[in-house]
Amino acid sequence: MHMADALVSPAVGGAFWAVAAGTIAYCSSRVRKDLDDRKVPLMGVLGAFVFAAQMINFTIPATGSSGHLGGGLLLAILLGPAAAYLTIASVLMVQALFFADGGLLALGCNMFNLGVFPAFIAYPFIYKKLVGREPRQARMVTASIIAAVVALQFGSLGVVLQTVASGVSVLPFNAFLLLMQPIHLGIGVVEGVVTALVVSFIYQARPDILENVLQEKPLGNMPTKSLLAVFLIATVLIGGVLSWFASENPDGLEWSIAKITGSAELPETEYMEHTKLANLQEKTSILPGYALPEENGHSQDAARTATDKRVGTSLSGIIGGTLTLVICTVIGVLLKRRNSANPQQAK
Amino acid sequence: MSHHIVHVKNLQHTYPDKTVALRDVSFLIHHGESVGIIGANGAGKSTLLLHLNGYLSATSGEIIIGDDQLSKETLPEIRRTVGMVFQDPEDQLFMPTVYDDVAFGPLNLGLSADETETRVMEALQRVGAVELRDKPPYHLSGGEKKRVAIATVLSMLPEILVLDEPTNGLDPQARRQLIALLQAFHHTRIVTSHDLDMILELCERTIVLHEGKIMADGPTLDIFNNEELLKTCRLEKPFAMQGCPVCSPDKRPLVSQPPLVPPHSSKPHDHEH
């Protein structure tokens, strides 16, 4: 599942943009250092292949619904981690721009969820370890299924964390998790089976394609270190972002954390965090009453006045909003008309 | 520059799976000659072409282009001298715009932006595609793609043009245009094709390949008149030399008979009168 702009907050989107961009820079330099110039057209064409393959649907046995190939793991198997990540990232970018699938700010999240996990976790640590140096068909099938399931579980966990941390959706962490993980278990199994089918076909038709990548040197000493560094930075960033937003949305992440840990100490820290935040809010927001709803209303009175105030502001909000829509439309139509009146300027 | 411009000596190629694709192929092509290489599917035409610019290396034998023997050191120079136009222009046009594509070769040769610009414009002019310069390749028609593909090679100022199935997939008019364009070139030309009519128009000399061996090498007309030879090599006289089955009087009864097959599957007539 793609993370969407509509659900992401600037901080979460920005943090993952930074992580995704860093990974792109790292992978680009690795692919350059590879000096395998066959990969230049190969990566591009395989990226395009993912789009083509997605046009062919299959029936998922026993459900009657149809699915299509995701392709992340397949790319990792065909290209190796760094080249696969770049290819997946490029596919996601085209999807974001041409189909508004996900969106531009959520692009970093998507590259992380759908690129990093298959290319840097599922492929090297699961698929490759299970298949070993000499591929056998049966092992490749098991390995693909397990690797795909793991990649998708991580990916969907990513979506859950990013959504909850963004706080636009109020889905509680554990409810969302319970919704997403089982679905992605199913998707993962299907993706694994499909990947395995394609990989076995290729293995029979042209084993050289698969052997080349498997013989490729493992990530090596230096890169593993920098990879770890990337993950460390990512973890710190995500951790930082998460805790920041957790304190902002007690009904979101912290609420569920409290439920999971059953910690009794949490309310106190929560309260402290809130007074701090409330102060900060008053300082930064221009329309304090409107900008953020009082989250839990410490006293009944406060809640009531807040509600009254909101009802007042809401009415003018509705009227103003309607007017704004009318104004936007009129400007658009007028400009369009002027444009068609001067065709030489428009064409 | 030697005037023996392409010299292939006892070329042998065996693929890793032990298929022998070329057996003892030798020929000599002179400066300015236009030579057709024909043969059935799998006769070894493409394998031969891929040797001419060093993409495949010979199992044994040697190739001399101009004064240089093909080797690792001479490869860059030979690739500049031998301009390869591939069968599917989609494979040859990989850059975002026509201009970028035609500039790809010159830029790899290390030319400056200005020199490149001149080369690109000259090449595009030569094939009549100047107005396409900013278009992305996937918005071109089949004929346009082919002409631009030729321009991408011309911009490197090759001395030899190697064309693999140049008329493949073109509509009759685009095909005619392309033949006229190729006739106007003064390069040494090596053309492979199943379009024997085109070979007849374009090449004064033809080499016939069959199962990796050269079966004949001589004037095109002589070869196309040797029906025995064509038959053993799974080839057929060009339509232009067959006489027209529809209009020639002795064939007329055939037409008046009811057709045995649905009309749309009958052989197309390529009228060349």
Place this chain on the structure above:
Amino acid sequence: MLAIDGSFLDFKQLDLLALRQTPVHRLDPRAKVLTTLCFIICVVSFDRYQISAMLPFLIYPAVLMAVGDLPFGYIMRKIVIVIPFALMIGLFNPIFDRQVLMQIGSLDIWGGWISCISILIRAILTASAAIILVAITGFPAICEALEKLKMPQTFAVQLLFLYRYIFVLTDEGVRTARARQLRTFGKRGLGIRHFGSLVGHLLLRTWERAERIHMAMLARGFAGEIHSTRRQSHFGRTELLFMGGWISLFILLRLYNAPQLLGGLFTGTMP
């Protein structure tokens, strides 16, 4: 026509829009990319209960669609396709968030409904921004802009190759899918068994194509480096004006709730 052909043509049409010559098409792509990013960040930075303050942001897609001479219906259709997903997640909000935020008559409006509508508006605004960016800039120009903004060249080359061959390969994919669909007589999907060989064949053809492209590149002196031709794009006063104008408008609209102020004039309640 089959559905697959439709989505393929749709893709091509968006690409063709970028070839138009309007004042916004002519702008340096960097200006458009940066303005779009600013727009999206401003939109998604609103808190989850905000609706009215987001509406004025519609002015950006509206103006660009008009000046860029883009077909309104087509862009709308593209946006409508992506909405269901955001809405699916958004519809959970009313379930979990039943705090009463306002009342219309005796009707209690829960925070969840408000935030759900907010998500819907975000989806419309951000999706339209992305699609309009491609329609007025074109994918290669966006790549070029990103490369000038320090995106690694390897990735830029990757994007361009991908983009170039999407058209060739989706065409191949469409043909394969069509051939299959015409012989399956109405069954929706393909049995998962045959999928492997069908897609496997497609993959093999793709792989061979990559080898041929590599050959064609080598034949023209490729040695691992793609030299780009410098296209004369110029970040001049028009671009500064475009970016500066829009971004200051976004910031103003982000800071002041314009509809609220406007509505206040009518109802007399000032926030």
